[in-house]
Amino acid sequence: MPLPAQDNAPSAAELMDDLMWGRTPIGGPFDLIDQTGRRRTDADFRGKLLLLYFGYTYCPDVCPTDLMAIAAAVDQLGPAGEEIQPLFITIDPERDNVEQLAGYVGAFHPRLIGLTGTAEQIRKAALGYKVFYARVPAPDGTDYAIDHTSFIYLVGRDGKYLGFFPPDTPAERLVEIVRQHL
Ligand code: NI
Numbered sequence: 001m002p003l004p005a006q007d008n009a010p011s012a013a014e015l016m017d018d019l020m021w022g023r024t025p026i027g028g029p030f031d032l033i034d035q036t037g038r039r040r041t042d043a044d045f046r047g048k049l050l051l052l053y054f055g056y057t058y059c060p061d062v063c064p065t066d067l068m069a070i071a072a073a074v075d076q077l078g079p080a081g082e083e084i085q086p087l088f089i090t091i092d093p094e095r096d097n098v099e100q101l102a103g104y105v106g107a108f109h110p111r112l113i114g115l116t117g118t119a120e121q122i123r124k125a126a127l128g129y130k131v132f133y134a135r136v137p138a139p140d141g142t143d144y145a146i147d148h149t150s151f152i153y154l155v156g157r158d159g160k161y162l163g164f165f166p167p168d169t170p171a172e173r174l175v176e177i178v179r180q181h182l
Contacts, residue, residue: 012132012149019130019151019164027153027161028128032089032115035101040115042159048085049181050155051174054131055148056092057104062150062167064108070152071109072171073178080182089115091133091148093122129153129161156181 010018018024031041051070055063067088074081088105090096093116096104101114116122126133133148152165154177162181165174 009134010127010132012134015127015130015132015149025161026128026130027155027159028125030089030115030117030121030125030128032117032121032125033098035098035105035114037098040113045085045087045155046159047157049083049157049178050085050087050153051178052087052089052129052153052155053150054089054091054126054129054133055150056090056146057096057100058092059146059148066150066152066167066169067108067112069169069171069174071112073174074109074111076171076175077178077182080179083182084178086112087115088112089122089125091122091126091131092146093117093119154178154181 019026029042031039034040051073053063053066053070055066070086074084074086077084086109090101096116098116101116105112105114117125131149133146135144136147137144150167152169152174154162154164156162163177165177
C-alpha cells in the first residue's frame with residue numbers, strides 16, 4: 001500500500017473528488033527552480049497557455065507517455081505552439097534535482113521546462129492541482145517508486161485553471177482542446 005506523505009495528507013479519493021467535481025478552487029501559485037537553476041513562479045508564465053504535468057523522472061511508463069503526447073501536441077500546433085508553455089513539475093524533489101531535470105526534459109521537447117523545489121514547495125504546488133502522490137517502497141527497500149495521479153492540466157494566459165485531461169490522452173485530443181483557447 002502506498003504510504004501517505006503525511007498523516008494529515010488528503011487521500012487520493014478526496015483529491016480526485018475535489019478535481020472531478022470542482023469542490024474547491026484548482027491551481028494556484030508556485031515558486032520553484034527550473035532545470036537551469038533559475039527561480040520560476042507561476043507569474044513568469046502569464047500570457048502563455050500552460051500544459052502542466054506533475055510526475056517524476058524515474059517513472060517507468062506513464063510520465064514518459066504523457067510527456068511525449070504533450071510534446072507532440074505542441075509540435076502539431078505549428079507556429080501556434082509557441083503560445084503554449086509545457087511544464088513538468090516533479091513530485092520527487094529528493095531525486096529530481098536541477099541536474100537530473102536538465103538531463104530529462106530536453107529528451108521530450110526543447111521548450112519543456114522542468115521544475116523542482118523543496119518538498120514543501122512541491123507539496124504546495126501539487127495540492128493546488130489536487131495531485132495525489134505517495135512513495136511505494138521497493139521490496140528490497142533500496143529504492144522507491146511514486147504512486148501518483150497523472151492528469152495534464154490546461155492553464156489559461158491569466159494563470160487560471162481551465163481544465164484537465166486524463167492520463168493517456170492522445171496528442172490529437174490535446175490539440176483539439178488547446179486550439180479552442182488560442
Ligand atoms: Ni509517472
